[in-house]
Amino acid sequence: xxxxxxxxxxxxxxxxxxxxxxxxxxxxxxxxxxxxxxxxxxxxxxxxxxxxxxxxxxxxxxxxxxxxxxxxxxxxxxxxxxxxxxxxxxxxxxxxxxxxxxxxxxxxxxxxxxxxxxxxxxxxxxxxxxxxxxxxxxxxxxxxxxxxxxxxxxxxxxxxxxxxxxxxxxxxxxxxxxxxxxxxxxxxxxxxxxxxxxxxxxxxxxxxxxxxxxxxxxxxxxxxxxxxxxxxxxxxxxxxxxxxxxxxxxxxxxxxxxxxxxxxxxxxxxxxxxxxxxxxxxxxxxxxxxxxxxxxxxxxxxxxxxxxxxxxxxxxxxxxxxxxxxxxxxxxxxxxxxxxxxxxxxxxxxxxxxxxxxxxxxxxxxxxxxxxxxxxxxxxxxxxxxxxxxxxxxxxxxxxxxxxxxxxxxxxxxxxxxxxxxxxxxxxxxxxxxxxxxxxxxxxxxxxxxxxxxxxxxxxxxxxxxxxxxxxxxxxxxxxxxxxxxxxxxxxxxxxxxx
Numbered sequence: 001x002x003x004x005x006x007x008x009x010x011x012x013x014x015x016x017x018x019x020x021x022x023x024x025x026x027x028x029x030x031x032x033x034x035x036x037x038x039x040x041x042x043x044x045x046x047x048x049x050x051x052x053x054x055x056x057x058x059x060x061x062x063x064x065x066x067x068x069x070x071x072x073x074x075x076x077x078x079x080x081x082x083x084x085x086x087x088x089x090x091x092x093x094x095x096x097x098x099x100x101x102x103x104x105x106x107x108x109x110x111x112x113x114x115x116x117x118x119x120x121x122x123x124x125x126x127x128x129x130x131x132x133x134x135x136x137x138x139x140x141x142x143x144x145x146x147x148x149x150x151x152x153x154x155x156x157x158x159x160x161x162x163x164x165x166x167x168x169x170x171x172x173x174x175x176x177x178x179x180x181x182x183x184x185x186x187x188x189x190x191x192x193x194x195x196x197x198x199x200x201x202x203x204x205x206x207x208x209x210x211x212x213x214x215x216x217x218x219x220x221x222x223x224x225x226x227x228x229x230x231x232x233x234x235x236x237x238x239x240x241x242x243x244x245x246x247x248x249x250x251x252x253x254x255x256x257x258x259x260x261x262x263x264x265x266x267x268x269x270x271x272x273x274x275x276x277x278x279x280x281x282x283x284x285x286x287x288x289x290x291x292x293x294x295x296x297x298x299x300x301x302x303x304x305x306x307x308x309x310x311x312x313x314x315x316x317x318x319x320x321x322x323x324x325x326x327x328x329x330x331x332x333x334x335x336x337x338x339x340x341x342x343x344x345x346x347x348x349x350x351x352x353x354x355x356x357x358x359x360x361x362x363x364x365x366x367x368x369x370x371x372x373x374x375x376x377x378x379x380x381x382x383x384x385x386x387x388x389x390x391x392x393x394x395x396x397x398x399x400x401x402x403x404x405x406x407x408x409x410x411x412x413x414x415x416x417x418x419x420x421x422x423x424x425x426x427x428x429x430x431x432x433x434x435x436x437x438x439x440x441x442x443x444x445x446x447x448x449x450x451x452x453x454x455x456x457x458x459x460x461x462x463x464x465x466x467x468x469x470x471x472x473x474x475x476x477x478x479x480x481x482x483x484x485x486x487x488x489x490x491x492x493x494x495x496x497x498x499x
Contacts, residue, residue, distance in 0.1 A: 025480050029043070029493050031489055035489070054443035054470070055475055056439055059440070066379060066434070066435055078385050099156070108382065115227055124202075131188070158432075162209075165319070166217065184229060197247055216229060216236065219231035226396075240260065257286040264293050287317060289317055290307075292320075317380035318369075324402075325346070343360075372447070383419075429453075432454075436451045447463040458494070469485065
């Protein structure tokens, strides 16, 4: 009898253990933190689920936007610096951004004609009055920019999309005959549309397929500082509807993506209202491009929601964001986690907007904005320069900024800042065609987002901005796992494909 009881107890214990094991969610955890982790693989928490003070429940059956990608921009400044490094370090940086074992960038940007992060001012249409663009040339891009893009293409196993943005037309096409400010003269609207078509052909000849365009970088202007060209919402919409869209269509390039606006979010509503004013205008706009410079902490969820609901089947892509008006701090990871940085608004914002531009921590700005965007219908997020030097250039206007990778070309040194690892938390684990999924988060101090990849795996990104350790229960269906998130840390939790 005693033997039977022991055998029965053993079976019950085995069943209990099996049941407990079956309820544990299998995960891989990668962390970047102020404590020193840089996309470091860590072990799941060992505390019992019951000790978790909050729960985050995933709902993969509830889906939102489809991810287009994450990445950065190819600029002449970045490409020039890569050419000054040793082949070893050049390859190291390219692989870090585009290799399968690196950040695996999937969505990128570049500039048409020069921009502030060029070595000087130039145009692909250098001959005044050349309305047919017979002298169109991308010669300026052949030494630096195009080789960088080609090296990235070689390093990328999955490939990546690239869209191009003009800062300005050549001065001879504008009403002020100047690189900065002014508007495109109506007599050159067709010439400017032809410019986009010729750019596609020129880059195609170099073996580079252009996925699409933004119509104009920052159409409000930039305070009359560097290359710019102004459009009102109606002027841009008319240009796209009656010139650019039809021209690309006529040239067999109607599949190229056209993104309107391309500036800060606070003015987003009036732009999407005009871009999508009717079926005829909406036909040629494939989506809306936005920047983040309106605030160092506010990601403007109401504006993002408005833009999505105005055109729910169109792209909504963050096309530029960086730590601006700031000389990079060299080889000091701690600085990137501290609230010491300032942006242009610290000095120049109007009094009514000063509150939007406090001192901030660079890592916080990236993590908050990307998660906030993903939770409000944004499907792509693109950083600005991939590589800058210790001064935050080169930049002909001396508009110094920070990049995720900083280099000292004179000493052939490379510094991967915490911003690089912050970007990789998203780009490496949330892949194109992933679907953002629903989640319930009981901890209002912990930012969280999640997406289900095409291979069935799920990536969850947490950001603990505070200094207090968080213990949560991550729940998926009838399975869960305890997660410990230390203060000032980002974690990506990868849940393998569920059979």
